[in-house]
Amino acid sequence: MSDQSGRKISRRKFVKVTGTAVAAAGLTSAFLFPEKALAQQKTLKIVQWSHFVPGYDKWFDGVFTKEWGAKHNTNVIVDHIAIGEINARAAAEVSAKKGHDLFMFLSPPAAYEHQVLDHRDVYEEVKTKHGSPIDLAVKSTYNPKTKKFFAFSDSYVPDPGNYRQDLWSQVGYPHGPDTWEQLLDGGRKIRKDPKLGNPVGIGLSQELDTNMAMRALLWSFGGSVQDANGNVALNSKHTLDAVKFMRELYRETETPEVFSWDPSSNNRGILAGKLSYVANAISVTRSAEKDNPEMSKQIQLRPALKGPVRRIASEHVMDCYVIWDFAENKEGAKQFLVDLINDFETAFKASEFYNFPCFPPTVPNIKTLLGSDPKAVPSDKYAILGDVLSWATNIGYPGYATAAIDEVFNTFVIPTMFAKAARDEMTPEAAVKAADQECRRIFGKWK
Amino acid sequence: MFMPAILYIVALVGVPFVMAFVYSVSDAKVGSVHYHFVGLKNFIDILHNPTFIRSLENSFLFTISSQILVLIGSTILALALRDAFPGRRFLRFLILLPWVAPVSIGSLGWKWILDSLYSVITWVLVRMHLVNQFDAPMWLGEPKLAMMSVILVHTWHMMPFATVILLAGLTAIPSEIPEAAAVDGAGFFRTLFQITIPMMLPIINVAVLFGAIFTFTDMTVIYILTRGGPYDTTQVIPSEAFFTGILGSDLAEGAAISIFLVPVLVIAAYLALRSAHRAEVT
Incomplete structure (x- = not known):
């Protein structure tokens, strides 16, 4: 009897012991295996x-x-x-x-x-x-x-223009260039001025900013890599005019450094006081505000430059x-x-x-x-960025951004076309034809 | 005993190589979900691509030029470091640094040295009134200067490796031979060209062939300094393969470009191993 009573466990004691055991087991496993404790997360x-x-x-x-x-x-x-x-x-x-x-x-x-x-x-x-x-x-x-x-x-x-107001004011453009023609005219005057001499900073290299700037130039002259239906349309009079323009812009306003740039080079160039104009995001002005407040006052923004056909730029x-x-x-x-x-x-x-x-x-x-x-x-x-959607467009304009457009973009076909003509490595006609052939080859692969 | 090494080679060299070959005869893109065999189409296509042809030419120019410079420079360095002098160990350590340091870090340093805006070389030339501030040489912006720059930076990186190999070969030449030549009245250059270099020829072959293989297959210096520019004038086979296959998303064509030189490299590797074996025997 006493044995039996000794083995007897009251309900309260049972709940207490098992509760403690369960809690202990839970705590122990949570301690040892925290990932299980967070299984629900x-x-x-x-x-x-x-x-x-x-x-x-x-x-x-x-x-x-x-x-x-x-x-x-x-x-x-x-x-x-x-x-x-x-x-x-x-x-x-x-x-x-x-x-x-x-x-x-x-x-x-x-x-x-x-x-x-x-x-x-x-x-x-x-x-x-x-x-x-x-x-x-x-x-x-x-x-x-x-x-x-x-x-x-x-x-x-957005990809606006960044210009040095102090320089452009001296050549008759206090609000910066509004068109590609004005960029050439004012940029040339600044570059040729013996007291100034600052070059324009539109890249001609195999990098992001050049890719964007060259597309803006191409589109504003009426050219494009493809049409609205996704067919290659590069080889056109509009493209040729854009290439000839860039050749002149390079020769009159730039230095060969534009062929060596990476995406941050134009930022550095204008912030260091060397360049008169660059096409870039507001990273330029934000950097200036932080690191060079005096220069920040001089660098102002412009919408995309207007070409003979339209005012347009890529994002x-x-x-x-x-x-x-x-x-x-x-x-x-x-x-x-x-x-x-x-x-x-x-x-x-x-x-x-x-x-x-x-x-x-x-x-x-x-x-x-x-x-x-x-x-x-x-x-x-x-x-000026308030109406950015009236001049910003997508890569692949006037069509969609397709895989073929992506490969043309990432293998720098367009910057290479402009650069070869600018350096007389090829005639503008030959450069356009070569780029068009390359685009057709790439588009052919993705069909 | 060799199992870890075999596994390492199979996993990191064998499998990627087989995959590159498999991709090169397909129409695989980075986002492909199916595999289609297209035979040699990609190889035929790239032969019609002017950028590829230029990359091929540049690969040979880049490799041959840099290896000639490496050979000359490392021979001079090895000869200079052969005899004992105070500080020789420290100097050897310094010379070895470009090889020991990650090539990407060294190349980034050179990128700033050759930068269009902050180039210390240009700064010195401008301060010496040798060039105009706005018309300074663009080390990475002019095609010829850019190619010269990448060749020199690659030479800077590869020279220590060749120097160490040549130094080992040089110290293995019994000192009695040049001493006997000196007694017979042979001068420095006669000893160098008629005794030292002929005796070191097998080891020189090793240095050159290994260097050539490394150079043919490397894109770090070019990718960091010029990204193949200006307008593809410094593009080489590995960088063109990367731009096409990874950035351009065309895996198949990138793979075809990357393995285009495999036959050449296999012959070079065979010659390198043969030279190494002969050098070991002698």
Whole structure:
């Protein structure tokens, strides 16, 4: 009996012992296997460039993703890579079928169409709240043949002209050049002036800024790589006129340094006081405001230069997020993009007006913000960007950004055409013909 | 015992090489999901591409020029470092640095030295009133100067490797031979050209052939300094393959470009190994 009573366990004691045991087991396993404790928490991996404006990454990594992660019980991991590594990294992830859930390109990644989700539902979701995306975003992320959105673009970066007001005032252009002809005329006067001598800084190298500037010149003279239907259309009188113009512009206003540039060379050149005009994003003026306030007062902005046919320029950078087919957290990635657009006004401010919205209603007071920037001298320096969509277009204009356009862009066919003619390596006619043949060869591969 | 080495070679050399070959006879793009065999189409296509032809010519020019300079420079350095003198060890260490340091870091340093705006060479020339500030030589912007620059920087990088090899060969020559030649009245150059260099020929072959293979297959210096510019005038086969295959997204054509020189490199590698074997025997 006593044995029996000794073995008896009261209900209270049973609950106490088992409860303690369960708690102990739980605590121990949580201590030893923390990943199991966080089993419910998801992970979202993002890779994107190291933004030119450090404040943007600070906000994106330290505030937005943290808050988003807490709200969605997700551990958001953001990796940053240099611009030059983006394509190689993307190729590696696709090859391994493993990597990040969200991958950000800085140009339309049409070549990866078969490896990504159709981003239509992200666009549709955002559209319900903020209206349709701008044409520039659609033309950069949509394949009209397959009817697939191969990327989602949250923003783009304008590519205005940056000119030294003190220099241009001395040659009769106090507000800078408005047309390509004025750039040639004023640039020549500055260059030939023995007291000045500053060259123009339109690149002719195998790099991003040259790619953009040469397309702006080509389009404003009426030429283009392809027509609206995606057929090669480079070999035209308009293209020839643009090439001849660039040859003259180089000879009259520039130095051979433009053949050796990387994307930051024109920034450095104008900030160092050497160049009179460059085509670049507002990285130039933002750098000046931070590091060289005196020079900042002299460097002013102009819209894209007007050519004989139109006023037009490419976007400088096109932010294009893709969700890989093999992404592990597809739904989280989609939701993240939707929420990024919902908070885009903060993103716009954090980027110091570098990233412009692909859904304009997300920044309803954009013109007011651009017209009264506390860092700018004068404070309305950035106001000219208020109508950027009237002159900014996509790579591939007047058609869509296709894989063939992407290869033409990344193998620098257009800068090479202009450069060879500028240096008399080829006649303008021969340079245009050679570039046209190369474009046809590339387009042929992607059909 | 050799298994780790074999695994390493298979994983990091064998597999990529086989994949490059497989891609080169396909229409693979970076985003392809299917494989289509196209035979030799990519090889025929690249032969019609003027940029590829230029890259091929540049590869030979870049390799041959830099190896001639490496050979001359490393022979002089090896001879200078052969005999003992105070500080020889330290000097050897300094000379070895360009080879030991990552080539990308060295090339970045040279990029700034040759920069259009901040070039220290140009700065000196301007201060000496030898050139005008706005018309200074563009070391990386003029086709000939750019090619010269990349060749010299690559020579700077490769010379220590050749110097170390030649130094080893030089110290292996029995001292009695040049001493006997000196007794017989042979001067420095006679001894150099009729005794030292002929005796070192197998080891020189090793240095040159290994250097040539490294140079043919390397794009770091060119990618960092010129990215193949101005207008493809410094483009070489490896950089053209990278631009086409990775940046241009055409994996198949990039692969075809990259393995175009494999037959040449295989012969060079065979000769290098044969020379190495002969050098070992002697």
